[in-house]
Amino acid sequence: MIRIYFAAGARNWPGYRDTLPAALREAGIEAEISTEAPDPAAVDYIVFAPGGDIEDFSPFTRTKAVLNLWAGVERIVGNPTLTQPLCRMVDPSLTEGMVEWVVGHTLRHHLGMDRHILKRDAGWTQIVPPLARERPVAMLGMGELGAACARALAALNFPVTGWSRSPKTVEGIPCAHGEAGLEAVLRQAQIVVTLLPKTPGTENLLDARRLAWLPQGAVILNPGRGALIDDAALLAALDGPLGHATLDVFRVEPLPADHPFRRHPKVTVTPHIAADTRPASAARVVVENIRRGEAGLPFLHRVDTRRGY
Known part of the structure; x- marks a missing residue:
């Protein structure tokens, strides 16, 4: 069973409560999604957004990737505790x-x-x-x-x-x-x-x-x-x-x-409305990277942390 920690904040969860499980079912992936802080050593993937529920990524030793819901990563890429692969959102x-x-x-x-x-x-x-x-x-x-x-x-x-x-x-x-x-x-x-x-x-x-x-x-x-x-x-x-x-x-x-x-x-x-992440399509992007991670394939949209994007 794949364990996913939705650490993108309570404000974002309503948009993904149904769309993320649906995308997982569509891909034939069995997974358990947690919105509460789980045992870090049991987490396979973290779904994240700036201002979310994690500041220290170091306890998540099993985590294969941090999957960002935003296209921008400047608020996370400089976090010194982030050693896991980071993928930005291209929705x-x-x-x-x-x-x-x-x-x-x-x-x-x-x-x-x-x-x-x-x-x-x-x-x-x-x-x-x-x-x-x-x-x-x-x-x-x-x-x-x-x-x-x-x-x-x-x-x-x-x-x-x-x-x-x-x-x-x-x-x-x-x-x-x-x-x-x-x-x-x-x-x-x-x-x-x-x-x-x-x-x-x-x-x-x-x-x-x-x-x-x-x-x-x-x-x-x-x-x-x-x-x-x-x-x-x-x-x-x-x-x-x-x-x-x-x-x-x-x-x-x-x-x-x-x-x-x-x-x-x-x-x-204009009030930051030019582009926003749509949960239905973004959930499929997140799930595709989970599928790739489980298959041993390269992650899509992986961030080069040295360059900052």
């Missing part, structure tokens, strides 16, 4: 949600929806937007989510260029890397999407110097991590030539009521 539904948010807000800014949807007392100013093929997009981060969003925008004829810290190859999407590549990508981008993980190497990636590379009127969409952008530098750029910033993630969440982002006329705030 097809999460990817779908992110693609929809990115495409929706890209089209909103590209088409000038805020300006063109007439209010009762508005005038009649005809400003025709360019075609998508005339609106360059920079996708910063070419992992699972970034690549999916890049492909979706390219399918709408946006000329998308990807950027990542290390070389990446994504079919149909030209990709750059490194500092020189970042400058080249930003200098031509009218819309920038940030979908990088938070690591020491990506924190404040968009600082004052790099924001100054953007063309006048450029728009930033950040559904990735709040720490990717220097808040003060972004506000200063918005007071100048930067066109708009639509932000879904922040250094402190919920975003404080008195934060300048809430008042700035060139900022749109």
